[in-house]
Amino acid sequence: MPKAIFIDTTRCTACRGCQVACKEWKNFPAVPTKQRGTHQNPPDLTHYNFKLVRFSEHLEGDVVQWYFFPDQCRHCLEPPCKEASTVDGAIIRDDATGAVIYTEKSSKEDLETVRSACPYNIPRQDPVTKRLVKCDMCIDRVRANLLPMCVKSCAMGAMNFGNREDMLKLAGERLEAVKKEFPKASLLNQDDVSVIYLVADLPAKYHEFAVAGVSGSMTRKQMLARIFAPVRKIGQQVRG
Amino acid sequence: MQTSTHANPRALRDIEMALERTKAEIPVLTPMVTAFGPLLAERFRLREAASGWVGPLPVVDAERFSQGVFVLADSGFQDMSAHLSEAAHGLLPIMANSFPAMAQELNTLIAAMDNGALTMDALAAAGFGEAFTVPGVNAETMDFAVAELVRPFVERQAQDLAKLVRDLPWRQTICPICGGTPNMSVLRRIRNDSEFIQAHGGRRFLRCSCCATEWTHKRISCPSCGCEEPDELVVLSDPSRPFERADACHRCKTFLLCLDTGELADIPDPDVAALTMLPLAHQARRQGFVPLAEHPWGGL
Structure with a gap:
C-alpha cells in the first residue's frame, strides 16, 4: 500500500532532530561548515545530508517572521528524475511504498540531467562513488515495518507517516484547522507527491523550491527532460 | 484513564x-x-x-469505580x-x-x-x-x-x-469493565494537537485477556505484584525485533508481553502481535516466569 509522509510545518520548531536522525541512521559523517549567520546548517542538501531544515526570515510590517521547512525528496508519484534517467534501473519507484530509490547504477547517470529534471532541486552526487543520492524514505526501515527515522525522531508531531490515504486525510484536517488562523495556508502538490507539506503562508517564503513550478502539470524542466530523454539514452548507449 | x-x-x-x-x-x-x-x-x-x-x-x-469496582x-x-x-x-x-x-x-x-x-x-x-x-x-x-x-x-x-x-480514574491492574487479568500490554503513541513536545514512548495500555479492553497503566511496574524495583524487573527481547518484549518480574515470577508501537509504521492487531511474540513467551517460560494470563495458544 503506498505510503506518504505528511510534514506539518506549523508544528515544526526547527529543532533539526529529523535532520540529525537521518544522518545518524545513514551513518553519515559530519560535513565541514561555518557560521553564516543562520541556523540553516549546512547551507544546502549534500551527499551526506538528505534532509535539511531550511530557515528563512521575512519582515511582515514591524515583525520578523521565521519560517522553517524540513526539505527532502518528495517521492513524486510520477518522478521526473526517473523520466529523465538514461540508465535502466538507476532510478526506480518501489510499488509497495511509493519510495523513489536511486540505485548503484545511478553512478552512470549525469547529475545535471537528473537534477534539472527535479522541480524540488533534490538530487546530489557522492563525489567518491559518483552515485546519485537523496532520501530513500528509509526504505530499509519501512520494509521492516519501522517509521522513517525523521518521523520517529520528531518530538513535535510535525512529521507523520502512514498509508497515503490516511496522510491525505490528516493533511486535509490539519489544513482546515490551520486555515482558521492562517488563511493563506495550503498543502503543497499533494496530488503529485508522497511527501506532503502543510505551510501557513506563501510557499515561496519558505524555500525557493518548496513547490513545483506548475502544480498538477509538468514544469518546463520536466517537460524538457521528458522530450530529451530518448536522445540522451541514445547518447549514453553510444558512449557506452 | x-x-x-x-x-x-x-x-x-x-x-x-x-x-x-x-x-x-x-x-x-x-x-x-x-x-x-x-x-x-x-x-x-x-x-x-x-x-x-x-x-x-x-x-x-x-x-465506587474509582475505588476499584469494575463496571460489571x-x-x-x-x-x-x-x-x-x-x-x-x-x-x-x-x-x-x-x-x-x-x-x-x-x-x-x-x-x-x-x-x-x-x-x-x-x-x-x-x-x-x-x-x-x-x-x-x-x-x-x-x-x-x-x-x-x-x-x-x-x-x-x-x-x-x-x-x-473513559474519563474516570482507574489505577487497577484488572480490567475496568469485567475485572479480567491482562495478557499483554501495548505502548501507544497517541497523536494530539497540543503545542507541546510529545512523548516518544507512548502510554502503556494493559489489554484484558477476557474482553480485550485496553486501559492505561503506569509503565514501570509489574502489573501482577506492583513491584517497581529496577533490580527485580527484567525485559526480555530479541535485538532484531526491539519493538517486542516480555516484561518479567523476579519478585512474583510473572511476565507480560509488550508491544511498543511507537516506532512501527503499521501497528499490528494485538492478538496477531502476541502470536508473533510466541518465541519471547517461550523464552520467558524457560527462565521460570509464568504469564499473567494466557492467550488461546499459551499452553502450546
Whole structure:
C-alpha cells in the first residue's frame, strides 16, 4: 500500500532532530561548515545530508517572521528524475511504498540531467562513488515495518507517516484547522507527491523550491527532460 | 484513564496483512499463524457483526469505580446465547479445519448443538466457566471452543461499556469493565494537537485477556505484584525485533508481553502481535516466569 509522509510545518520548531536522525541512521559523517549567520546548517542538501531544515526570515510590517521547512525528496508519484534517467534501473519507484530509490547504477547517470529534471532541486552526487543520492524514505526501515527515522525522531508531531490515504486525510484536517488562523495556508502538490507539506503562508517564503513550478502539470524542466530523454539514452548507449 | 478500541473498517485487512508479515519475517511460526490466523479473522468478523450491549447501558457509580469496582462487578455480560448457534456454525468448522487433531471433537460439538443435546444457554454458561460435558468431547477442547465462541460477543459488549468510564480514574491492574487479568500490554503513541513536545514512548495500555479492553497503566511496574524495583524487573527481547518484549518480574515470577508501537509504521492487531511474540513467551517460560494470563495458544 503506498505510503506518504505528511510534514506539518506549523508544528515544526526547527529543532533539526529529523535532520540529525537521518544522518545518524545513514551513518553519515559530519560535513565541514561555518557560521553564516543562520541556523540553516549546512547551507544546502549534500551527499551526506538528505534532509535539511531550511530557515528563512521575512519582515511582515514591524515583525520578523521565521519560517522553517524540513526539505527532502518528495517521492513524486510520477518522478521526473526517473523520466529523465538514461540508465535502466538507476532510478526506480518501489510499488509497495511509493519510495523513489536511486540505485548503484545511478553512478552512470549525469547529475545535471537528473537534477534539472527535479522541480524540488533534490538530487546530489557522492563525489567518491559518483552515485546519485537523496532520501530513500528509509526504505530499509519501512520494509521492516519501522517509521522513517525523521518521523520517529520528531518530538513535535510535525512529521507523520502512514498509508497515503490516511496522510491525505490528516493533511486535509490539519489544513482546515490551520486555515482558521492562517488563511493563506495550503498543502503543497499533494496530488503529485508522497511527501506532503502543510505551510501557513506563501510557499515561496519558505524555500525557493518548496513547490513545483506548475502544480498538477509538468514544469518546463520536466517537460524538457521528458522530450530529451530518448536522445540522451541514445547518447549514453553510444558512449557506452 | 484512557481506553482504546480498534473498530475501523480496514481492521480485517490489517489482521491479514499482519499475519502475512509474521509468516514472512518469522518462517518458523508459519504453522502457528496458519492455524490461528483464520480463527483470529473469524473472531473479528463475529465481533464486528455482533450487536454489542443491548438496551440502556449500566449506570456507573464514579466513586465506587474509582475505588476499584469494575463496571460489571455486580452483573456480568449480557446473554448472547441467541447468537451462538449461527456463530458456532461459522467458527467451529474453521477451528476444525485449523486444528485437525480436534476436528472430530468439534464436529461432535456441532452435532450436539444440532440435535439439542447441547442447548445454547448451556453453551453460553460453559463459555463463562460453568462445567458442561458433551460425550466424545474432551474437557480442554470444550473449554477452548466455547471460550473462543463467546469471546467476540464479550469483546463487542465491552467496546460499548468502555465509553462509560473513559474519563474516570482507574489505577487497577484488572480490567475496568469485567475485572479480567491482562495478557499483554501495548505502548501507544497517541497523536494530539497540543503545542507541546510529545512523548516518544507512548502510554502503556494493559489489554484484558477476557474482553480485550485496553486501559492505561503506569509503565514501570509489574502489573501482577506492583513491584517497581529496577533490580527485580527484567525485559526480555530479541535485538532484531526491539519493538517486542516480555516484561518479567523476579519478585512474583510473572511476565507480560509488550508491544511498543511507537516506532512501527503499521501497528499490528494485538492478538496477531502476541502470536508473533510466541518465541519471547517461550523464552520467558524457560527462565521460570509464568504469564499473567494466557492467550488461546499459551499452553502450546
